[in-house]
Amino acid sequence: MPIHEYACQDCGTQFEKLVRNGDQPECPRCHSVALAKQLSVFATGGSEGGKAADMAAQMAAMGPCGSCGHPDGPGSCGFGPH
Numbered sequence: 001m002p003i004h005e006y007a008c009q010d011c012g013t014q015f016e017k018l019v020r021n022g023d024q025p026e027c028p029r030c031h032s033v034a035l036a037k038q039l040s041v042f043a044t045g046g047s048e049g050g051k052a053a054d055m056a057a058q059m060a061a062m063g064p065c066g067s068c069g070h071p072d073g074p075g076s077c078g079f080g081p082h
Contacts, residue, residue, distance in 0.1 A: 005038040014038070 007014045008027035017025040026033050 009034040
């Protein structure tokens with residue numbers, strides 16, 4: 001059962017939802033089913049000491065700012081300026 005990220009097309013609420021096979025998710029705020037599935041990233045496990053180096057390597061592999069698919073557009077990602 002994967003967790004998906006959605007943005008409601010009616011009220012703009014962004015949320016995560018555990019979706020079971022065949023279930024139709026709805027917005028927790030307005031209960032609309034007009035949802036846009038968002039591009040998700042996933043976390044990986046690792047050692048505490050290598051987190052900064054791992055993050056830098058992941059950011060370098062992602063490409064230019066704006067390529068992460070953040071719904072607010074280029075420069076809005078949570079990785080900070082790069």
